Amino acid sequence: MAIRTLDDLDFEGTSVGVRVDINSPLADDGSLADDARLKAHVDTLTELLERGARVTVLAHQGRPGGNEFEPLETHARRFDELLDAPVTYTDATSSAGAREAIDGLDPGQALLLENTRFYSEEYMEFEPKVAARTHLVERLSPHFDAFVNDAFAAAHRSQPSLVGFAHTLEAYAGRVMEREINVLGNINETPTPRAYVVGGAKVPDAIRIIRHGIEADLADEVYTAGLVANVFLMADGVDLGEAAADYIMEKDVWDQIDRAAALLETHGNQIHLPVDVAVTRGNTRTEVPIEALPTPSDGDVMDIGSETVEQYATYLDSMGTAILNGPAGVFENEAFQLGTKGLFEAVADTEYSVVGGGDTARAIRKFDITGFDHVSTGGGAALAMLTGQNLPAIDALDS
Ligand code: 3PG
Numbered sequence: 001m002a003i004r005t006l007d008d009l010d011f012e013g014t015s016v017g018v019r020v021d022i023n024s025p026l027a028d029d030g031s032l033a034d035d036a037r038l039k040a041h042v043d044t045l046t047e048l049l050e051r052g053a054r055v056t057v058l059a060h061q062g063r064p065g066g067n068e069f070e071p072l073e074t075h076a077r078r079f080d081e082l083l084d085a086p087v088t089y090t091d092a093t094s095s096a097g098a099r100e101a102i103d104g105l106d107p108g109q110a111l112l113l114e115n116t117r118f119y120s121e122e123y124m125e126f127e128p129k130v131a132a133r134t135h136l137v138e139r140l141s142p143h144f145d146a147f148v149n150d151a152f153a154a155a156h157r158s159q160p161s162l163v164g165f166a167h168t169l170e171a172y173a174g175r176v177m178e179r180e181i182n183v184l185g186n187i188n189e190t191p192t193p194r195a196y197v198v199g200g201a202k203v204p205d206a207i208r209i210i211r212h213g214i215e216a217d218l219a220d221e222v223y224t225a226g227l228v229a230n231v232f233l234m235a236d237g238v239d240l241g242e243a244a245a246d247y248i249m250e251k252d253v254w255d256q257i258d259r260a261a262a263l264l265e266t267h268g269n270q271i272h273l274p275v276d277v278a279v280t281r282g283n284t285r286t287e288v289p290i291e292a293l294p295t296p297s298d299g300d301v302m303d304i305g306s307e308t309v310e311q312y313a314t315y316l317d318s319m320g321t322a323i324l325n326g327p328a329g330v331f332e333n334e335a336f337q338l339g340t341k342g343l344f345e346a347v348a349d350t351e352y353s354v355v356g357g358g359d360t361a362r363a364i365r366k367f368d369i370t371g372f373d374h375v376s377t378g379g380g381a382a383l384a385m386l387t388g389q390n391l392p393a394i395d396a397l398d399s
Contacts, residue, residue, distance in 0.1 A: 003181065003397045004172045006044070006148070012052035013107050014145040018045065018174065019161050021153035021377065022059045022075050026068045035078055036365060037153065040377045042082050044150045044174035045110060049085040054105035056144065058093075058161045060117040060154070069117070076112040085110055093119060094139040102143045116161045125157060128396045131164030141168040149393055150174025152181075153378040158392035166396035173397055176377055181394060183354055183374040184385040187218055191320025191352050194219055197312070197343065199226030200326020200359055203253040205383050207260060209325060212387045214267045221319070222271045223312045225304050225328035225343060227251065229274050233290065235260035236273060241294030243280075244301040272312070276305030278329065278336055285335040303329025304339035313346035322350035324372075325357045325386065331366065344369045356382030 020041045025033040032038070048055050057079070062069035076089030087110045092098035094113075101111050116122040121134045131137060137160050147165035149155075154162055155177070165171065173181065187194075196219040198206045206228040213219030224232050230244055235257045248254055264271060276289045280299035287305040288295060304312075309328075316322050324347045328339030340363050347353050348371035355364065355372050358379035364372070376382040384391055 001181070001185075001394075001398050003178075003394070004170070004399060005178050006047055006172055006175065009146060009170070009172060011048055011146070014053055015056065015102065015105065015143060016048055016053045016146050016148055017056050017058060017140060017144040017165055017169070018048065018148045019058045019151045019165070020044075020174075021151035022072075023061055023153070024075070026070060030070055030074065032074055032078055034362075034365070035082075036361065037377060038075060038078050038082060040176050041150055041174070044148065044176060045079070045083055046085075047175065048148065049083065049108050049110060052107040054107055055110040056102045056105065057110060057112045058116055059112070059151070060122065061115045062117070064117060064123055070115070072112055072115050079110070079112060083110065087112060090114065094136045099139065099143050102140070116159075122159050122161060125159060126163065127158070128163040128167040128392075131158065131160040132167035134160040134164055136160050137164035137168060141165060144169055147171045148174045149397055150176045151393065152177045152376075153381050155378070155391040155393035156381045156384040156389070162393040163396040171397050171399075177394070177397075179374070180376060180378065180381075180385075184356070184376060184382060187323065187354070187386070190354070192220065193319050194321040194323065195221045195223060195316055195319040195350070197223045197225065197316070197322055197324045197347055198326055199224065199228055199328045199343070200357065201227040201251060202326065203228055203231050203251070203256045206326060207256060207263065208387045209383065210271070211263060213323075214263075214270060216388060219323075220270065221315065223315070224271065224273055225339060226326050227253070228326060229304060230301050231256050232260045232264065232271065232273050235264055238290055239294050240277075240301050241279070241298050243299045247300050272315070274304045274308040275311060276307040277301045278303035278305050278339065283335075285338075302333065303336040304343070306338060306342070309339055309342035309346070312343060316346045316350050319350050321352045321354070322347040323386070324353065324355040325360055325382070327359055327363045331363050337367070341367050341369070348372050356386065
């Protein structure tokens, strides 16, 4: 891939359109519940501003009709606090007012435009050359000298602001995008042996990651946790009890048991399952060895057990790379945090560690676990990379 980065242009005095992904969880009052995605872009924006660019930032928030489909005013205020340079906001995206605000920027100043998805074109997916003909891209392109895409977390979408400007302007990867491509695009070059640690509740995605990891010879060993492990345990013939089976039904992943069984059949020697789990008994955590399941008094399986954490940690200690996706249990509940904390700490201690996924990032921040070599900003985009798919916004940058 030949992707230009910020090293490839002299930005002094230029007007640069920068696409970021600051799509964030919002509190009930509309304030930012988490600013991690804004913080991730500080390096790119600071570098451009310090190098004298006139920076216009484009971004989306939420989806049409959703609770978090909101204006970007609070995001602009937070950027203004995070950056040393002034950041202004306009409640317009491509109107005459927006274009005037762009043209009025001085070198070293930044402007955040309104939520791109307030305009219907931006919630559609196009080929880059068609995206280049959308109103947004046609109206704004003449006001930019260059385009920087730093929105890795949205790179699996081919919406106009993500792929269209790369067709009309010289386009560059920002520092977030560059790092993500370097790490997730080169997993095959990380130290071996390589372990995939796959948990969480998004079972179909997890099974795709495991299958691709094994079949593309990226994963030497796979350690399962979370609801993913429960599905694999059932595929292996373990009776987890009524509550756990009901939950698998409720999450609509019962059909995944057959897919897990097929993987166990062909690659069972590489796929590790928990040796114990934590279940609810009353309101408390009770650890039960797999062979003792089900016991009549048990409720749902909410976490992996401490024996499993210890065993996985010992194996991970001898791995060159650990790639983590998904928590080990219901970590929002204090009684069931042990698995996620213990497993994540073991991954962080591995020689080289990469983590991806929205719930994973949330757990890392909650427990303040440090020491990972790369924490991806992407949920769906990281998943796409880990399952070997091409990402349209990255392809569009390839010159
Ligand atoms: C994300 O949060 O995964 C990205 O911002 C993309 O959002 P979307 O799934 O609403 O397109």
